[in-house]
Amino acid sequence: MTTKTPEAQSVRPTWIDEARLASWTRWVACPVSGGDGSLTASAPYDARPTAPVPSVTTADVAEAAAAARAAQPDWATLEFSDRAEVVLRFHDLLVERQDEVLDLIQWEMGKARFHAWQEILQVGSVARHYAKRGSVYLADKRVRGVIPGVTAVKEIRVPKKVVGIISPWNYPLYLGVGDVIPALLAGSAVISKADPQTPLTLLWTRALMAEAGLPEHVWQVVTGPGAATGEAVIDNVDYIAFTGSTATGRIVAQRAAGRLIGSSLELGGKNPLIVRRDADLAQAARGTVTAAFANTGQMCVHIERVVVHEEVYDAFRQALVAETESQVVGQGFDYSADIGSLASEAQLEKITAHVTDAVAKGARVLAGGEPLPEVGPYAYAPTVLEDVTDEMDLCLGETFGPVVALYRAGSDEEAVRIANQGEAGLSASVFSKNLREADMIARRIRAGAVNINDGAALAVGSIEAGMGGMGTSGIGRRHGADGIRRFTDAQTLAVSRMGPIGPLKGQTLEKFVKLGNGQLKAMRKLGVR
Incomplete structure (x- = not known):
């Protein structure tokens, strides 16, 4: 793994001056208080204040x-x-x-x-x-x-x-x-x-x-x-x-x-990725790294659990560790780093606690596993663990950081069972050369979106398809038709060309009911809804 050591100075972009800040903060809606109070966040790159709003x-x-x-x-x-x-x-x-x-x-x-x-x-x-x-x-x-x-x-x-x-x-x-x-x-x-x-x-x-x-x-x-x-x-x-x-x-x-x-x-999610026996292991390793460490692992659809067929486990582990250690961790306003900083001290503390707890209970660190203070105050190394067990906090608890755990499976059935552990069901992935079988496995995974031969981006980027979770991962969908219809109510408009529907003037209720029953029988015979 390569790290980039930043210069010891404030990372506030020089073009952000007080006039620009005022042009943005004017859009805060505070008509009653007049904005008397303020709040200020800390910039992750240097832990210094950003600007009050x-x-x-x-x-x-x-x-x-x-x-x-x-x-x-x-x-x-x-x-x-x-x-x-x-x-x-x-x-x-x-x-x-x-x-x-x-x-x-x-x-x-x-x-x-x-x-x-x-x-x-x-x-x-x-x-x-x-x-x-x-x-x-x-x-x-x-x-x-x-x-x-x-x-x-x-x-x-x-x-x-x-x-x-x-x-x-x-x-x-x-x-x-x-x-x-x-x-x-x-x-x-x-x-x-x-x-x-x-x-x-x-x-x-x-x-x-x-x-x-x-x-x-x-x-x-x-x-x-x-x-x-x-x-x-x-x-x-x-x-x-x-x-x-x-x-x-x-x-x-x-x-x-x-x-x-x-x-x-x-x-939230605790998203699984299945590597089948027939998967392209180099492709699966690259896809895992992208899905696990993108956004420094701070995305709801990122992969936290990788379930690997036992026959290819050792080879995949080696490929994944090598791919992980090739990542460049750094801070800078350019495209030179693969992985950036965590967002806050709270994030760093949570991720450190999850990894520390897992190691104390028997998990083994294959890559990373520690903060990188030489990179930045909240930087953390992309981490791969194995031998994670149920009593560890990160087993089914959302870590929300650059940490992924490996699990062995002896069959597709066992892989699906492991993938479906827990109550979350947001996103999942299957890597396999057999797309038909991968499709069958995907249908058995309890998740709002399943990607085949990709970690997470395919489903999220498919704007015409709905995106959301099952179980405790959410209700409703963004994207697609549901993504805009949810902001509306459905209204039915019904028009009669002959006035109120019911018995005609002078027609008895008994005759109207008889005609209605005849209509029901005729429509049933004709197969009309």
Whole structure:
């Protein structure tokens, strides 16, 4: 493994001056308090403060939601094409100005630049997809009425008035705006809660969306302490989309249920990757490293467990360790590092605790297994473990860092059983040269997405397909048709061409019932629904 030692100086990008910060923080919605309070995160690369942003009150959140609610009708009455034009202008500005937000993502979150750029790729794909396909997903759907020819019925989509979005720090651009885009295109107004670790990235994005033509109050951003601000958002919206831990997701779901509003929750995972006996081992090793260590392992779909057929276990282990040790761990605003820093001291402490506990209980470190203070305050070596057992904290508990554990399996059946351990079911992977058999195995894995011969990116990057979890990994889907329809309510419009349906004037109920029964028998005989 190669490490890059940074220069001993502040890593704040020089182009970020006070004027630019003010141009972003003006988008914090704090109409009641005036932004009297503030919060400041620590930059992962040097553990120094980033920049203060206003800390809102619950009254600020309520007032911001009221402003969004007042602005929503005018936004919803625009033609879909007009809303789409704003989103496409945002897409173009994002691609053009990407170096700015790449710097911000790295400064606030610490990931390698290539992994930051993947957020540009994903948000651009989301913007283009829903701008082009959203009108199809939301189109009126004609269905047969109770009396064909006499009645006409269609289902339409009505936007939720105000959608709340609570996004995490690990993908501050993609998860911050990836749900905002379809909500806006559906005709909803949005109130977003930025994570306290990465508020500047979301505020930069909000300013860019304004430049693209989005009206001021249609998308509100609030920044503040996690629990209080998040609860205030849930209490003032008509739908909540949350991405984060399973523990917090349960709280969000309970609070939303108490208000009888809908929710979609993408939560934690303990994602498995199966290496079959016939797999291309070099390919599987590369895919494992990418899926386990991308974003420094801080992504909900990253691989934490690798289940390997016993006949190829030793050869795969050797290939995986070699691939892991070839990774460059570093900090810098360029593309020279494969793996960046963890996001915070809390992340470093959790990952160190998981590995320490596992080793104390008998796990063996094959690669990594320690912090890298010479690289940065929160840097951690990409780590491969074996001999992990059930009593270890990292066995089924989400580690959320650059740590992967190896398991042996004597058959496909045993591999599937190990993969399905635990209550989580977000993402999984199968490596095999036999695509038909791999498909059969994938169907038996309890996960919202299964990738064949890829670690995680295939499913996440397929914007037309829904993305979400099973079990404790979540409810609902982002991407695809469900990714925009969740921000709407279904409404049925039924029209009669002859007035109220029922007995004609002067017709007895008995005769009407007899005709109705005859209709039932005739339709059954004809095979009509």
